[in-house]
Amino acid sequence: MHPSHLGPAEPLYGAAEVEAAIQRMAVAITRDLEAGALHRPVVVLCVLSGAVVVVGQILPHLHFPLYLDCVQLSRYGAETRGGDLVWGLQPRADLRDATVLLIDDILDEGLTLLALQEFCRDAGAAKVCSAVMVRKRRPREREVEVDYVGLEVPDRFVFGYGLDARGLGRNAPGIFALTED
Numbered sequence: 009m010h011p012s013h014l015g016p017a018e019p020l021y022g023a024a025e026v027e028a029a030i031q032r033m034a035v036a037i038t039r040d041l042e043a044g045a046l047h048r049p050v051v052v053l054c055v056l057s058g059a060v061v062v063v064g065q066i067l068p069h070l071h072f073p074l075y076l077d078c079v080q081l082s083r084y085g086a087e088t089r090g091g092d093l094v095w096g097l098q099p100r101a102d103l104r105d106a107t108v109l110l111i112d113d114i115l116d117e118g119l120t121l122l123a124l125q126e127f128c129r130d131a132g133a134a135k136v137c138s139a140v141m142v143r144k145r146r147p148r149e150r151e152v153e154v155d156y157v158g159l160e161v162p163d164r165f166v167f168g169y170g171l172d173a174r175g176l177g178r179n180a181p182g183i184f185a186l187t188e189d
């Protein structure tokens with residue numbers, strides 16, 4: 009399906025490629041976290057709203073005890089340029105001494121993930137791991153540590169698989185780049 013209501017867009021990855029990348033991340037995450045999770049379940053934090061699709065897909069492939077919680081932090085809204093970070097939901101889970109796995113749809117400038125990693129450490133997490141479905145190939149002012157990356161995308165505004173362009177396109181069954189933003 010070409011999401012023509014969003015204007016001209018170029019397909020970057022089809023559904024099968026995205027799902028295979030999510031599956032590969034699940035295997036690596038399970039390998040790294042399953043032993044520790046037998047002592048204490050991992051807290052998986054879904055970064056709303058964009059990560060709902062990747063989290064929904066990855067969860068059945070994570071083979072260890074976990075709690076699922078959500079956090080909401082946004083800085084794009086209806087724009088294709090990031091602004092100030094705006095907090096929505098804070099997680100309800102107790103992060104003290106926990107292993108936390110942050111899952112987001114995209115690493116772009118990296119400010120969202122940096123803020124969330126700091127939030128988890130301030131809340132007393134023992135270990136903070138981060139997974140993103142896609143990482144944008146671009147320079148960043150601050151280095152961001154990310155443990156698991158599904159796919160790389162060019163430095164263009166992308167949508168699909170949870171990623172939105174001005175609020176639309178989260179349901180597109182693949183990853184597309186806007187031709188003009």
Ligand SMILES: O=P(O)(O)OC[C@H]1O[C@H](OP(=O)(O)OP(=O)(O)O)[C@H](O)[C@@H]1O
Binds near residue numbers: 055056084116117
């Ligand atoms: O690396 P950054 O430049 O900080 O951008 C990445 C963040 O931007 C998007 O969220 P957005 O603010 O659009 O909220 P949404 O998830 O509700 O779409 C995306 O879901 C990431 O959380």
Ligand code: HPA
Binds near residue numbers: 116172173
């Ligand atoms: O390219 C993007 N697409 C959708 N959401 C985003 N949030 C940061 N960058 C992007």
